[in-house]
Amino acid sequence: MSLAPYVQILARGQGRARGFTRDEAAAAMTAMLAADAAPEAVGAILMLLRMKGETADEIAGFAAAARNALPDWTGPRPALDWPSYAAGRTRGLPWFLLSARLVADAGVPVLLHGWNAHQGHGADLRAALPVIGLRAADSIRTAGAALGSDGIAYLPLEILSPPLRALLGLRDTLGLRSCINTVCRMLNPGTAPAAVQGVFHPPYRELQADAGRLLGLDRLTVLKGGGGEFEHHPAKNIETFGLRDGHRWSGLTGLSIGGHRRLSEGPRDPALLGQVWRGERHDPFAEAVVLSTAALALDTAGLPDADLLARDLWTARARTIAA
The missing domain is CATH 3.40.1030.10 (Nucleoside phosphorylase/phosphoribosyltransferase catalytic domain)
Incomplete structure (x- = not known):
């Protein structure tokens, strides 16, 4: 999956760039975790977010997608x-x-x-x-x-x-x-x-x-x-x-x-x-x-x-x- 659309969302330019919605953040994280993720695009997304400042929706979307990519938890649930x-x-x-x-x-x-x-x-x-x-x-x-x-x-x-x-x-x-x-x-x-x-x-x-x-x-x-x-x-x-x-x-x-x-x-x-x-x-x-x-x-x-x-x-x- 190409990361280009997600770079474009963040970097379209003054007046056009915006942050991710929660769903977009989740999709972007899923793509960044993929083995074929373009490193240039990954780096661009991470640094654009750093300059912009992350939102709670973005962090929640990223974290939910990262957790969904984990192997299933086994054993008792931590408190x-x-x-x-x-x-x-x-x-x-x-x-x-x-x-x-x-x-x-x-x-x-x-x-x-x-x-x-x-x-x-x-x-x-x-x-x-x-x-x-x-x-x-x-x-x-x-x-x-x-x-x-x-x-x-x-x-x-x-x-x-x-x-x-x-x-x-x-x-x-x-x-x-x-x-x-x-x-x-x-x-x-x-x-x-x-x-x-x-x-x-x-x-x-x-x-x-x-x-x-x-x-x-x-x-x-x-x-x-x-x-x-x-x-x-x-x-x-x-x-x-x-x-x-x-x-x-x-x-x-x-x-x-x-x-x-x-x-x-x-x-x-x-x-x-x-x-x-x-x-x-x-x-x-x-x-x-x-x-x-x-x-x-x-x-x-x-x-x-x-x-x-x-x-x-x-x-x-x-x-x-x-x-």
């Missing part, structure tokens, strides 16, 4: 979708992995998916997975099995969708971020009813909330987090956007600790996560990151008294986890 696609230089150790583990321990099945180990900035998320008893799944089937047995799974994008991974990798060729970063965050491969999403640029918070509503999400929290991850800085009262019962919602994270430490500061050795988890090392700031992030995720999943529950889960956590 919480947790995308992880940050590549920013401000990303430090992935403390949010410990938060996700706590959420799973609360009986909320969590599906993590992403692509971020290759960036070379910040700590390697995948090297930290064994700390919470995880290995990167090598198929959708094994991800579903892990979700069923452990309540949590991590599915790499290159396993989930090699064509989408290739589109995301065009950032290295084009030198700029594209809407594919946002599409991946909206992918929700297990069709969970709730999701948490991180952003680096604040305007994307409302964009992703609106796209989530169009995609039928019931509950969503979008946070400007560390390096673009869903990870809360506990010394900052950050405005959040999203959905509650399918309706637009916003709130504030509140403060849980003082100080001015940055999330990216400190050691980058993933072993530190395990030491804090096992209680071998006491780091009040790191623990505050874990607990405040977990509380936001628990609230998103619809659990009451999320702050208290996060603290109780931390106190009762199993100190030893087998990968």
Whole structure:
């Protein structure tokens, strides 16, 4: 299928160019994921959209088509979708992995998916997975099995969708971020009813909330987090956007600790996560990151008294986890 008609929609010229409708976006994404997609046209579409600025209809259309192109999900349905696609230089150790583990321990099945180990900035998320008893799944089937047995799974994008991974990798060729970063965050491969999403640029918070509503999400929290991850800085009262019962919602994270430490500061050795988890090392700031992030995720999943529950889960956590 030729992409030329979709390039023409975006690039006809002043007064004639326009954005995609949701259906046009879905059709364009289907064509871009095809093996015979012309790379010149793909690059043109992505950069024209970047210059124009994406709409919620476009992101929803792209994400729906990308999800429809995935293999069928097998295994239990996740209750919480947790995308992880940050590549920013401000990303430090992935403390949010410990938060996700706590959420799973609360009986909320969590599906993590992403692509971020290759960036070379910040700590390697995948090297930290064994700390919470995880290995990167090598198929959708094994991800579903892990979700069923452990309540949590991590599915790499290159396993989930090699064509989408290739589109995301065009950032290295084009030198700029594209809407594919946002599409991946909206992918929700297990069709969970709730999701948490991180952003680096604040305007994307409302964009992703609106796209989530169009995609039928019931509950969503979008946070400007560390390096673009869903990870809360506990010394900052950050405005959040999203959905509650399918309706637009916003709130504030509140403060849980003082100080001015940055999330990216400190050691980058993933072993530190395990030491804090096992209680071998006491780091009040790191623990505050874990607990405040977990509380936001628990609230998103619809659990009451999320702050208290996060603290109780931390106190009762199993100190030893087998990968």
